[in-house]
């Protein structure tokens with residue numbers, strides 16, 4: 646694996662107004678509804694939010710992996726926008742040669758279920774060698790050596806022997822290490838991790854998070870990390886993107902988001918998590934109601950029916966603007982919009 650990459654100006658990935666929809670028989674699902682975010686070089690950006698808010702579909706859109714009957718219908722996904730020849734991944738045919746070269750080569754993805762992602766029919770070694778040879782011009786012996794080295798780097802004991810193992814002979818944590826090795830096979834500039842530790846026990850989760858941090862420190866790759874676990878976010882994020890019902894409601898640096906959350910949804914999310922050192926009598930709140938289905942989106946601010954700060958006649962009428970609330974920070978809420986004169990009363 647190479648040392649840290651040169652630090653060019655500008656982000657590595659820039660998503661601008663991404664819209665991804667599923668055209669189902671029951672109607673159109675606006676799973677991702679105008680998402681903008683960027684991933685700086687060498688940084689970890691965590692995307693958080695409750696189940697169904699569009700985190701996975703955003704991540705899958707980047708690599709052209711949206712399931713049928715889904716489709717990107719708007720926006721841009723600029724890969725290396727600061728370089729001379731940026732690519733709009735949203736406009737690329739998911740099956741094109743260029744997308745296949747980027748997917749697994751420059752951008753890799755690790756999914757939630759490692760067991761399901763590995764083939765039970767082939768040894769982990771052969772799957773790793775195949776991933777390497779798909780993108781790198783290496784012979785069998787060289788690819789084999791690189792595979793053993795990758796297994797060693799992800800902390801698999803006796804990597805030579807494990808090359809011949811099948812996924813069902815390994816624990817969930819070991820399988821996830823193999824998946825990470827496969828994802829790193831070609832030294833990607835960006836690793837997209839979609840809830841990579843959710844299916845694992847707590848101790849194994851912590852080990853995998855440590856591993857990802859170490860690997861990132863060694864290689865200088867960027868990470869786009871999808872999770873609903875704010876403990877994980879606190880540990881690995883540089884920047885946080887909070888999503889609700891297909892939109893980004895707040896984004897900013899991890900410290901600012903945790904210590905000074907602006908959006909009522911971010912505050913509610915943080916209020917539902919126990920804090921270390923806050924004592925056993927800390928009061929946890931739950932967010933009232935549930936996330937509506939994206940095909941049944943409320944008018945106005947999508948969060949207003951669950952929001953304690955919602956302003957009648959404002960939040961239920963129009964989409965809130967994305968307001969700058971500090972350097973590199975935005976919140977999509979009228980509370981911060983000086984142009985909006987909130988009427989009195991709560992919806």
Ligand SMILES: Nc1ncnc2c1ncn2[C@@H]1O[C@H](COP(=O)(O)OP(=O)(O)OP(=O)(O)O)[C@@H](O)[C@H]1O
Pocket residue numbers: 667669674676694695696697698699700701702703712713714715873938939
């Ligand atoms: N193949 C599909 N067909 C129809 N709707 C889909 C499909 N895949 C996802 N969706 C819908 O898109 C919305 C966003 O889903 P997504 O998986 O991105 O949410 P998420 O935030 O990642 O949730 P989770 O944390 O549960 O994975 C959901 O309402 C989901 O039902």
